[in-house]
Amino acid sequence: MTARGDGFAFPPRRPAERLGVAVVSELVELIVTGQLGEGQMLPPEGPLSEHFGVSRTVVRESVKRLEEKGLVVVSQGRGTQVARVGSWNMLDPVVLSALIDNDASLGVLDELTVVRGSLEAAMAGTLATRRTPEELTRVEHALAAMREIRLETDSFRQADVVFHFTIMELSGNRLAENICKRLYRRAMESHRFHGLTYRSAFESTLDEHALVVDAIARQDAAGAERAMRDHIVTSWQRRRLEGPPG
Structure with missing residues (x-):
């Protein structure tokens, strides 16, 4: 059963690693591969928390890491939106590895x-x-x-x-x-x-x-x-x- 949020269906879960690292890694891959496309809103904290099996605090910290990598823009009252490719920090090890591997x-x-x-x-x-x-x-x-x-x-x-x-x-x-x-x-x-x-x-x-x-x-x-x-x-x-x- 895949969790859903705002019309986006997650792929099946992969084996868990360290919680925050696993969440960031999977979200980076979803963005880099275009499964979460430019301008698309990330699902709310609730569905994300349910999908990853982590607390909302972990989800919040993970989204902050994505923002630091230039992958998303967090807007008060609007949610979290996938940033344009030109804003991504492609020298970031996680982002660059995901780009190369996919x-x-x-x-x-x-x-x-x-x-x-x-x-x-x-x-x-x-x-x-x-x-x-x-x-x-x-x-x-x-x-x-x-x-x-x-x-x-x-x-x-x-x-x-x-x-x-x-x-x-x-x-x-x-x-x-x-x-x-x-x-x-x-x-x-x-x-x-x-x-x-x-x-x-x-x-x-x-x-x-x-x-x-x-x-x-x-x-x-x-x-x-x-x-x-x-x-x-x-x-x-x-x-x-x-x-x-x-």
Whole structure:
């Protein structure tokens, strides 16, 4: 039996986790997947409380968490309305994970790749402009660590992450670094981001990283930007899983 409120029918309950976390997680997913659409009013506290099997206090706190994430707008006397997509905090871990996990077309990962590519390219360019010999050595060591592993394994992927994070940190752009790390970490948690394996993946990845290091060594900002952007975008295109037809 599904609880109802204001014409909205909830899907069957999932196994309970910690009460507040479970309520927020399920409501985020309902909003992100469009089951609760933009401009739609959330059911009142009573039906929500009944559906989740929690007190109204827990429901109230959960709605407050949704408001903090930019997913809903609470109006005195009117209730709680789903906010427009442009207002959502897409860097919030729960929101970003729900977007990635429920995006059959992979459009969110496509957008993430464009944003990440632009920001990391800018950071690589900045580093190339003003890198010190010591900083160049750190980047070269990060690439050497990848080469030593010799196979595309979990260890290689971790060394790949270290390479990218090293350039981010050395760029000195704390805001871009923070945004990119949030995007990268969330994406890495999704099997969709890892996608398809392809021949010569190991060699292609090393070659593309080497182009970035070479441009940084020459202090070629434009070349470093281009090499980093091309690597991030083409690497995703190579391993991208096909979305459903239509």
